[in-house]
Amino acid sequence: MKAFVAIVMRDLRLAMRNKTEVLTGLIFFVVVASLFPLAIGPEPQTLRLIGPGILWVGALLSSMLSLTRIFDSDYRDGTLEQMVLSPQPLWLLVSAKIVAHWLLSGLPLVILSPVLGLQFDLSSQAVGILTLTLLLGTPVLSSLGAIGAALTLGVRGGGVLIALLVLPLFVPVLIFGAGAVEALESGLGAQAHISILMALLLPSVFFSPWASSVALKIALE
Amino acid sequence: MTQDLQLQVQSISCERGGRWLFEDVSFTVQAGQALYVQGNNGSGKTTMLRMLCGLTPCIKGDIEWRGQSISKNKNLLNVDLLYWGHSLVFKDELTPLENLQMDMAVTGSEVESAQVQLALNHQGLINKHHLAMKFLSQGQKRRVALARLQLSRTRLWILDEPFVALDQHSIDSLRSLFAAHLAKGGLLIFTSHQPIELDVELKHFRFGL
Amino acid sequence: MNQGWFYYAAPQTFYGLAGKLWPWFALLASLLAIAGFWIGFMVAPTDAQQGEAYRIIFLHVPVSWMSMIIYLAMAFWSVLGLTLNTRLSAMMTRALAPTGAMFAFLSLWTGALWGKPMWGAWWVWDARLTSELILFFLYLGYIALTSAIDDTRRADRAGALIAIVGVINVPIIYFSVKWWNTLHQGASVSLTRAPSMAQLMLWGMLLMALAFWLYTFALVFYRVRTIILERERHTDWVNALPEAKGSTNS
Numbered sequence: 104m105k106a107f108v109a110i111v112m113r114d115l116r117l118a119m120r121n122k123t124e125v126l127t128g129l130i131f132f133v134v135v136a137s138l139f140p141l142a143i144g145p146e147p148q149t150l151r152l153i154g155p156g157i158l159w160v161g162a163l164l165s166s167m168l169s170l171t172r173i174f175d176s177d178y179r180d181g182t183l184e185q186m187v188l189s190p191q192p193l194w195l196l197v198s199a200k201i202v203a204h205w206l207l208s209g210l211p212l213v214i215l216s217p218v219l220g221l222q223f224d225l226s227s228q229a230v231g232i233l234t235l236t237l238l239l240g241t242p243v244l245s246s247l248g249a250i251g252a253a254l255t256l257g258v259r260g261g262g263v264l265i266a267l268l269v270l271p272l273f274v275p276v277l278i279f280g281a282g283a284v285e286a287l288e289s290g291l292g293a294q295a296h297i298s299i300l301m302a303l304l305l306p307s308v309f310f311s312p313w314a315s316s317v318a319l320k321i322a323l324e
Numbered sequence: 325m326t327q328d329l330q331l332q333v334q335s336i337s338c339e340r341g342g343r344w345l346f347e348d349v350s351f352t353v354q355a356g357q358a359l360y361v362q363g364n365n366g367s368g369k370t371t372m373l374r375m376l377c378g379l380t381p382c383i384k385g386d387i388e389w390r391g392q393s394i395s396k397n398k399n400l401l402n403v404d405l406l407y408w409g410h411s412l413v414f415k416d417e418l419t420p421l422e423n424l425q426m427d428m429a430v431t432g433s434e435v436e437s438a439q440v441q442l443a444l445n446h447q448g449l450i451n452k453h454h455l456a457m458k459f460l461s462q463g464q465k466r467r468v469a470l471a472r473l474q475l476s477r478t479r480l481w482i483l484d485e486p487f488v489a490l491d492q493h494s495i496d497s498l499r500s501l502f503a504a505h506l507a508k509g510g511l512l513i514f515t516s517h518q519p520i521e522l523d524v525e526l527k528h529f530r531f532g533l
Numbered sequence: 534m535n536q537g538w539f540y541y542a543a544p545q546t547f548y549g550l551a552g553k554l555w556p557w558f559a560l561l562a563s564l565l566a567i568a569g570f571w572i573g574f575m576v577a578p579t580d581a582q583q584g585e586a587y588r589i590i591f592l593h594v595p596v597s598w599m600s601m602i603i604y605l606a607m608a609f610w611s612v613l614g615l616t617l618n619t620r621l622s623a624m625m626t627r628a629l630a631p632t633g634a635m636f637a638f639l640s641l642w643t644g645a646l647w648g649k650p651m652w653g654a655w656w657v658w659d660a661r662l663t664s665e666l667i668l669f670f671l672y673l674g675y676i677a678l679t680s681a682i683d684d685t686r687r688a689d690r691a692g693a694l695i696a697i698v699g700v701i702n703v704p705i706i707y708f709s710v711k712w713w714n715t716l717h718q719g720a721s722v723s724l725t726r727a728p729s730m731a732q733l734m735l736w737g738m739l740l741m742a743l744a745f746w747l748y749t750f751a752l753v754f755y756r757v758r759t760i761i762l763e764r765e766r767h768t769d770w771v772n773a774l775p776e777a778k779g780s781t782n783s
Binding site for chain 1: 615667670671673674677678681682684686687690691694695698699702705706708709710712713
């Protein structure tokens, strides 16, 4: 447990001392979200309809960008190897890395989404559901993404490759996450979507650290 | 207690890129013994060391630590192992103190902050505890690695080129760390392409030239 | 773990076995394909509602089946390879991937060819077609990953892991896409509602499926032999082969 906390704190500390990486992801999210109204037109009704989908895809792409970093610097300076050689269970240390990644790349998106929701003229209820779905969905992205990042450690073209590997796996979360707001708007209520998101969240959060550990050991052979 | 501390290597082989780096290698290292692995760059030293750590699996042959195969029980080895490979296991953005404390946490050692500071001082880094590593010279960074060795209580040290880029003072410091480790019944395996003299008797392993 | 004999014997013996078998598979596949085509395009009656264009399902359904079966086979070999550490498993997975990707691609094409006369659009976001598209991406991901990693062993094992992770996700993906599809479009546009079929048409599809299966065996066995030759090129048994002796490189 102490190792878990230590790793999370270390990654947070590292990010604080080198803020650019974290900020780039956030700025990317904002830019992407702003591009769509420019491309599609400012008609409020259209924007309200497509807003949740766009914000979801924007969050997805922003997280994809940041996933290369989750293990990369540790791999290059040998710290990752030490984690693999540690007597502590590797899945525990990896889950600390995933938590830190989510805190730095996922949670800021969740916090920023209500502000961006305004750009799409979403009702406050819609914004609430959207934020909740992102809160449930971004950890899944960090978790599944960690598997992809672990498999592609040090490989050429890593970022795009991670996206190719992980995005298909992420489709269910995207469908239910973005669909929740529409369900709300159409009067069906978003409960089913939220429940399914939680049903997707729990196994991926439990399964990924272990799968990522296997992937890391393969990568370090 | 220390009798079962033994690394036994049986007929391990390694193939890389279609050719055999080494074949049918066997040796045993007992408590208090040091193995000095020599060979040119690319001869397979690093690969063999990584096999001993359990990072690279051995397809043929077996490696036993404390009488148990490490492929069956990796954790038994991890508890006793300290590995120092080619990279300095430190983050540039963190201070030596933070880096060492992080290392202690990951390996599960209960070492107090005061002891860490003492070790850093001992290795000549007196006013540098709270300075980010990126501001230290190459030699100073390697001294933090020596402090890591000093703080370690693990029994088996596997070190790949530990003498690289050390000044004479640090070389002496490392040699005395080795002597202390071996005197406590620890095991040591290291490589160096410079010839090294230690005060203790060394077992040698030479890769074909 | 001493797996000396286990590790080495398999590719060599399999090489010989596959060499004997693949021509037979190819022959059988051709015969069955001819029979299947004959039934599908000559004998089976024209459908009352869909006319001649429905005949494409004789290809579409079997290729879709194959794309899914092959992915399952890849996952099977991947599990075997990761747990038992046998080299042949990884070679089989690598040999299966391009064929599986091809079938997935064909499934998408034949789906489009069917969709155009039926629904007037080249692409419909039908649940099955969309899942097929994602399956195609999974294949591409495997191929991209194994191609990008230089070290063969690492590439094999990484590929095996992604194949296993993919196979676990396929039912989840299919379910979510189905949900998404029914929510947005209703059941009106659905290629899964194939016309109720006469016995003969089913026979035709089964024959085609079997033909494709045998074709896959033939092609994969052939491909695996090439992979074995390439990977084992430094061993004695490969260099003693008549094929190897004829060439100019060592």
